[in-house]
Amino acid sequence: MNRVENKVAVVTGGISGIGRATSVLLAQEGAKIAVVDLSEGGAQDLINEIESFGGVAKFWQLDTTQEQDVSRVFAEVVDEFGQIDVLVNNAGIAGVNKPTHEIAEDEWDSVMNINVKGVFLCSKHVIPYMLKSGGGSIINMSSVYGLIGAGDLPPYHAAKGAVRLMSKNDAILYAKDKIRVNSVHPAYIWTPLVEALAEESAEGVKAFRKQLDACHPIGHVGEPNDIAYGVLYLASDESKFVTGSELVIDGGYTAQ
Numbered sequence: 153m154n155r156v157e158n159k160v161a162v163v164t165g166g167i168s169g170i171g172r173a174t175s176v177l178l179a180q181e182g183a184k185i186a187v188v189d190l191s192e193g194g195a196q197d198l199i200n201e202i203e204s205f206g207g208v209a210k211f212w213q214l215d216t217t218q219e220q221d222v223s224r225v226f227a228e229v230v231d232e233f234g235q236i237d238v239l240v241n242n243a244g245i246a247g248v249n250k251p252t253h254e255i256a257e258d259e260w261d262s263v264m265n266i267n268v269k270g271v272f273l274c275s276k277h278v279i280p281y282m283l284k285s286g287g288g289s290i291i292n293m294s295s296v297y298g299l300i301g302a303g304d305l306p307p308y309h310a311a312k313g314a315v316r317l318m319s320k321n322d323a324i325l326y327a328k329d330k331i332r333v334n335s336v337h338p339a340y341i342w343t344p345l346v347e348a349l350a351e352e353s354a355e356g357v358k359a360f361r362k363q364l365d366a367c368h369p370i371g372h373v374g375e376p377n378d379i380a381y382g383v384l385y386l387a388s389d390e391s392k393f394v395t396g397s398e399l400v401i402d403g404g405y406t407a408q
Contacts, residue, residue, distance in 0.1 A: 155388045157182030160233040162226070164188045164216055164274060165243030167195055169343030170293065173376035174240055174383045179207030181384060183238065186229040187211045190243070216243050216270030219277075226277045235285045238387040239278045241271040241315075242293045246345055247307045260307050267311035268318075275322060279331065287330030291386045292319045293379075294335040296402050316398060323396030332395035334386050339402030340364045341374040369404030 161178050165171040166187035179185045179202045187198060187209055195211040202209040210232060212225045229236060247263035248255060271292055282288030297305065298312030319335040326333065340346055342361070350360035365372045382401050385391050400406060 153180075154182040155384060155390065156238070159183045159237040159387065160186065160229070160235050161238035161240060161387060162186040162188055162229060162236055162274075162278065163240040163242060164214070164270070165190075166240075167191065167193070167198055169345060170338070170341060170376045170379045171240070171242045172198055173380040174242065175209065176202060176207075177377065177380040177384055178238070178387060179209055180205060181388075183387070184233050185209040186233065186236075188214045188216070188225065188243070190215050216274055217265045219273050222273045222277050226274075226281065230281055236278050236281045237285070237288050239274060239288070239290045240293070240383055240387070241274050241291065243270055244293060244311075244345075246305060246349060247311075249305050249349070252306045255306060263307035263311050264314075267308070268314045271315055271318060275318075275333075279326065282326075282331050283329055288332070289387050289391070290319075290322065290331065290333045291383050292316075292333070292335045294319070294337050294398070296337050296339045296400065296405050298335070299337055299398070299400070299406055319398075320396045327395055332386075332391070334391075334394060334397045334399060336379060336382055336386070337398055337400045337402065337406075338374060338379050339368055339405035341376055341379055343376060346373070367405060368402070369407065372403070374401065374403055 161183045163175045166175045167189040175185050192213050199209050214225045244267045248259045292315050294315040295312040297309045298316040316335050319333050323333040350357040353360045382399050
């Protein structure tokens with residue numbers, strides 16, 4: 153308990169899936185949570201859940217691709233909570249699953265804007281607050297698809313690869329300022345995003361999930377909390393010597 157006590161964490165894409173699990177777990181471990189999401193659907197339920205066990209959380213609606221809005225919301229978070237110690241850049245989309253030569257420019261751009269530009273803008277606007285307070289932890293949600301190719305989702309692969317190297321470069325840039333930057337690389341986690349892919353598949357949800365289970369030597373896809381516990385470690389002072397790293401949480405997917 154209290155592994156991140158007295159810290160303030162911003163979690164983008166914080167309402168559902170990995171973001172929700174991360175918001176709840178960090179709150180259970182003592183952090184004040186700024187839940188940030190493009191949609192406000194489900195926000196109050198999440199806030200109520202966190203408050204039910206004595207946690208502290210507040211919701212901000214935000215499109216992370218809009219710089220003025222990112223700047224405004226981060227300023228409001230600091231006004232509310234006094235500081236920002238942890239940024240979890242979790243917001244992202246899967247995008248289209250087409251061969252590269254069939255992808256439209258706007259389909260490519262939508263993935264890059266959310267999955268890369270959004271990470272850049274949130275990092276850009278949180279770093280001055282971390283510099284002022286003497287340090288912090290930025291945790292960027294990449295993917296095993298940021299490490300390997302799988303012959304699908306070209307924009308997603310490109311975006312998650314970019315996030316991986318952005319994390320390493322920022323880790324070097326800000327190490328002297330005690331700002332740690334790391335990336336997290338999940339394999340398939342059964343989230344609303346992955347379930348949506350399953351629903352769009354020709355074989356149906358049950359067969360799609362069975363196929364995904366078989367991709368992981370451990371025998372099944374992951375759960376959001378499997379990733380949230382990795383984020384908790386990187387957010388806490390337990391990882392004070394960890395920066396520029398890739399935390400792979402993949403059930404053995406990339407060991408094959």
